Amino acid sequence: MFMKNKIKIRKARIEDIPQIIEVEKAAWGEERAATFEMLKSRIKTFPEGTLVALINEKIVGFVSAQIVNYDLEKNAFTWYEATDNGFITKTHNQKGNTLYGVNLSVHPLYQKKGVGKQLLINVAKLAIKYNLKQGALGGRIPNYYRFGDKIRVEDYIKIDNTKNNVPSDPELSFYQKCGFKIAKIIPEYFKDPESLNYGVLLVRKNPFYNKWYRLIVAEIFDLISHLFFP
Numbered sequence: 001m002f003m004k005n006k007i008k009i010r011k012a013r014i015e016d017i018p019q020i021i022e023v024e025k026a027a028w029g030e031e032r033a034a035t036f037e038m039l040k041s042r043i044k045t046f047p048e049g050t051l052v053a054l055i056n057e058k059i060v061g062f063v064s065a066q067i068v069n070y071d072l073e074k075n076a077f078t079w080y081e082a083t084d085n086g087f088i089t090k091t092h093n094q095k096g097n098t099l100y101g102v103n104l105s106v107h108p109l110y111q112k113k114g115v116g117k118q119l120l121i122n123v124a125k126l127a128i129k130y131n132l133k134q135g136a137l138g139g140r141i142p143n144y145y146r147f148g149d150k151i152r153v154e155d156y157i158k159i160d161n162t163k164n165n166v167p168s169d170p171e172l173s174f175y176q177k178c179g180f181k182i183a184k185i186i187p188e189y190f191k192d193p194e195s196l197n198y199g200v201l202l203v204r205k206n207p208f209y210n211k212w213y214r215l216i217v218a219e220i221f222d223l224i225s226h227l228f229f230p
Contacts, residue, residue, distance in 0.1 A: 007115055009122045012043050012050040012062060019059040020052065020105075027105040032191070034086055034103065041087040042066075042102065049092075051123055053106070053115045061106035063119040065126065066091060070098040070136055072183055072203060079138055079190040079199065099127040101137030120178050127206045134206055137180070138189050138199035141169045148196045153185055157200055172200060180204045 012020065017039045024033035042050050042064050053061040066088045070077075083102050084090040101123075106115045127135050144156055147166055159168045176182075180202035189199025 006055055007113070007118050008054040008057075009051055009118055010054070011047060012039075012052045014040060014043060016052055016059060016062075017043075020062050023059060023061060023105050023107045026107045026109075038086040039064075041089055045088050046092050048126060049088075049102075049123070051119055053119050055110065055113070055115075060110040060113075061104075061115040061119055063104045063123045064088075064102035065099050065123050065135075066093075066102055067096040067126075067130065067132065068093055068098050068100045069096040070100060070134075072134075072136075072201075076184060076186050076201070078186065078188060082138070094130075097133040099124070099130075099132050099135045101135070104137075116174065117178060124204070128208050131208075131210060132206055133209050135180075135204045136183070137175070137202055138186060139175050139180075139202045140171050140190070140192055140195045141198055141200060142171055142192070142194040143167070143169045144196055144198065145194050153196075153198050157182055157185065172202075175202050178204070 017036055020039055021033060021036065027033075039050070046066055049065040049067075051063050052059045066083070068082065068091055080086075082091060082100060084092075086102065088102060104116055104119060106119075124135055126132070141153070141157065144153065147156060151166065156166075156169070157172060159166055160173075172182075181204065183201040183203045186199040186201055188197050189195075191197060192199075
């Protein structure tokens with residue numbers, strides 16, 4: 001799909017992995033970048049869930065997602081628990097109710113060109129395609145390390161403008177502008193010194209979700225599976 005700003009979004013391929021890793025390293029640093037094995041596992045496990053963004057045929061960003069069962073009232077998984085340590089082999093569940101964001105990475109040189117937003121829009125279409133109840137992800141709060149000794153994290157995530165010289169967190173604001181709502185705070189979500197290891201569970205409901213349709217489809221799928229694969 002070509003956009004006005006010349007961003008092209010498509011499914012990731014195995015041969016894209018070296019370029020994706022370069023984006024990962026530029027966005028996250030060497031230690032936190034996804035490995036070749038992680039990315040290969042995500043693409044093989046759920047091919048539709050990993051998308052790349054290209055400008056002039058160069059990969060400048062990518063997003064990974066999986067389908068899981070997530071109870072917002074009960075569950076508060078760390079990133080490692082929710083994503084099978086980034087591999088998704090054991091956590092992806094095609095019969096789940098939630099599209100869960102594994103990660104979103106954009107090369108720093110392209111972070112103000114709308115790449116992240118276009119990736120989110122395109123991967124979010126999977127929630128509609130599979131009639132999932134919601135989309136969810138664990139967001140970072142990368143500016144919190146500057147204020148953690150002064151402000152409780154519960155208060156920090158509520159800041160929506162400049163107050164007492166404390167601006168709203170840019171990453172949290174980005175997801176909120178994309179329609180996500182704060183569900184809960186998850187301590188030790190990810191090894192992230194800038195966020196003081198906190199993650200914020202962000203959720204966007206699927207307005208087209210039809211639970212009865214999903215139940216019927218699941219029943220038919222099970223019936224066909226038993227008939228053809230006894």
